[in-house]
Amino acid sequence: MGFSLLNGSSAGRGTGRAHRRRGAAVLAVALTLGIGGCGTSAPPTFDLNAPRDFGRLGAGRGPLAVGEPAAVQVLNGDRVIVKDGSAISFVGGAQWADRLPALIQTRLIETFENGSRLSVGRANSSLNAQYLLSSELRAFQIEAARGTALVEITARLLTTSGQVLAARVFKAEVPVAGAINGASATRALNDALQQVLVEIVRWASS
Template sequence: MTRAILIMAVTGALGLSGCAGIGTLNRAATPSDLYALTPKSTFDSNLPRLRQQIIVEEPTATAAVDTDQVAVMPNPLQVQYLPRVRWVDRAPLIVQALLIESFENSGKVAAVGRSTVGLRPDYSIVTDIREFQATLPDETVEDSRLVVDVRLNIKIVDSYSDHIIASSSFGKQRVAASDEMIDIATAFDGALGSAMREAVEWSIRKIHTHAANNPRPALP
């Protein structure tokens, strides 16, 4: 079983005071309820293999996202949080850990880790989390459902030249099956997982091409 990043629904009501369209979240959560956000484990079999070492920097994010709370937006200009529900870590640390494990699971990278582990990387993955929240349903639309939005902006930095060699954005949405926390967590997992899979595959291809066209100087 792969390692998982867990979130816990803490005991108590999950009601979001002052927000419409999320009524069923008023049900009491069970203390043992745990929800997992998982790394990706399936990738394009045609990905090239890298000999280079990679580090994944801790992602940056706005204060609204850089938190262990589950963010929801009742409208485009307002951010609120589900009470008594927490991610077990701040969203940037969750994304960093899952990106590292996803790179490992690809089987195409010689070595990957955090910058704090002492690796001397050939390339760095710099991530900015642009979106990591749910949008409340539109009460004016019949059968409207809560939508989870995840978007990662990825930059690849050549550690030898300290230059950005590629940059791209990976955004995904998932509709929650219901307003139950398990379905919201599942939607987050699906959106983040899909964005990470595309980001990992894109990064591996970009690094492979750059490394082939820019060989490192031979050591004396």
């Protein structure tokens, strides 16, 4: 009996020490994961602005529906793109507030509204439009070799039956101020887009 109690006590001490070591190890891992989780934050989100104070637009010939720009896969997300020749990368720690085509569609409609043309809405909305403005996003990136922001959009003005009335490519390129990072890249792209948006709405309203 004495042997049994002594052996049980020794085994208990050994088991207890093993449990404590395992508990300490688990606690250390949990603390490490907890600290890592607390230190991880979402990348900064950047928006695009619709230009203002560029003059009053003509009323146009009738209500206009604005479609979401078509885009290839790399332009159809929320990443800030950098191109160096044919190589594509992204600005780390930066993202757009929405998918780029959806964001540009919204700012394009707002630009028409800021120019006092209010008979404009989204395609497939309740607006009884007579004309459709369709577009394709050809470029929306930082050109690393030149240190510039490049925005290029093809716009087409169509009747509701699909007849193309006019088409044009709009392009703007703005230097990036300083090193390429989230703030400088998105600011330059926003400035280039504003130039393009003003040209598109003036052209479509003429």
